[in-house]
Amino acid sequence: MARTRFLGALALLTPLVAAAAENGNPLAGNWAFQLPDRSPLWIAIEGAHDAISVRLLWSVGAPQLVAHPRFANGTLEIPHPIRWKPHGRADHALAISEPIVARMVEGALQLECKVLGPNSGQKKRMRLIGKRIPHHPDRPDRAQVAFEAPISLFNGKDLAGWRLADPSKKNGWRAEGGELVNHTPKTTFDAYGEYGNLITDLEFEDHRLTLEYNVPAGGNSGVYLRGMYEAQVVDRDSQMQGLSGPGAIFGRIQPSHNAAKPGGEWNSYELTLVDRHVTVVLNDQVVIDNQPVEGCTGGGLAADDTLPGPVLLQGDHTSVRYRNIFAERRAPCLLATSPANSP
Structure with a gap:
């Protein structure tokens, strides 16, 4: 419960991104980076x-508010201890204990830190160059948005059109009785697992995705739009609620209410992403209505909101089943022709 309240408080923070001339800080803004494990x-x-x-947000989880950052003379110190496992490998944990240093280098934000390896006392210096994420678009008028014909993403017979996001992971996915099934022995909610996430060969920009999912009681999976924004997949009575509960865009947007079914029952999702705004319909109930999504979800493929990406089904958590998976790309916007300009 305390974790949910903390995530809720973060979601209420409205980004006040302004130009350097307005706030005296050229570093201000939202920035996307890619870690060495991608x-x-x-x-x-x-x-x-x-x-x-x-x-x-570092690799997995939800965004964390940094305590006591220090900014002076164009340099930002971020005292935020980090421990993460590249590629999700349980035997390879890295740690950062000293402050991360951020500064502008040739118009881009550079992060520099010292990383401690798993089996040595030696620290290696790591530098990362970020990309400034463009300002958030205005809320789209959904009445003016059209979609192309649905594309079936799963043929019900095999994994054609799908592949593991990380080929080095174990593959628990298979087609079974017209369903896309993931079998793993994992029952915990920790962020890392030895089994792999599944992604489509196709990539998407703005689109609408419909599917059905069946997660056991206490189970956990997720559906990532463009491999970036996770619609949470847990049962109605899961310990994960609110910003991490059913119908949420994990760690980013809290649903208006819990519309999920108990574990072991089929649920329907309609997920629409247009101009970085998300609408979530869970079991025919609108739980997120055309809300801006500020940034990526941990555990995804990228942090750059400008990139297209695949549909990703989370397989590194517990067992889960999916079926009837369809995507509709956003149709090109056609400008009306005025009578004066008509031939």
């Missing part, structure tokens, strides 16, 4: 000097 790193910097605020 997992996402996202950072949001607001304000300046004694009023600076920093939120950080």
Whole structure:
């Protein structure tokens, strides 16, 4: 419950991204990075000097508010201890205990830190260059948005059109009785697992995704739009609720209510992503209505909101089943022709 309240407080923080001339901080904004194992790193910097605020998402989990960041002379120190497992390998944990240093280098944000390996006392220096994420688009008028014909993403017979996101992981996925089934022995909710996530060969920009899922009681999976924004997949009575509960965009947008069914029953999802705004319909109930999604979800493929990406089904958590998976790409926007310009 305390974790849910903390995530809820983070979701209420409205980004105040402004130009350097307005706030005195050229670092201000939302930034996307890619870690050496190709997992996402996202950072949001607001304000300046004694009023600076920093939120950080490192590979997995939800964004965390950094305590006591320090900004002076164009340099930001981020005292946020980190421990993570590249590629999700349980035997290879890395750690950062000293402050991360951020500064602008040739118009981009550079992060520099010292990383401690798993079996040695030696620290290696790591530098990462980020990409500033563009300002959030205005809320789209859904009445003006059309979609193309549905594309069936699962043929019910085999895994044609799908592959593991990380080929080095174990594959628990198979087609079974017209369902896309993931079998793993994992029953915990920790962020890492030895089994792999599944992604489509096709990539998407704005689109609508419909599917059905069946997760056991206490189970956990997720559906990532563009491999980036996770619609949470847990049962109605899961210990994960609110920002991490059924119908949530994990760690980013809290659903209006819990519309999920008990574990072991089929649920339907309709997920629409347009102009970085998300609508979630769970079991025919709108639980997120055209809300802006500020940034990526941990555990996804990228932090850069401008990139297209595949549909990703989370397989590194517990067993889960999916079926009837369809995607509709956003149709091109056609400008109306005025009579004066008509031939």
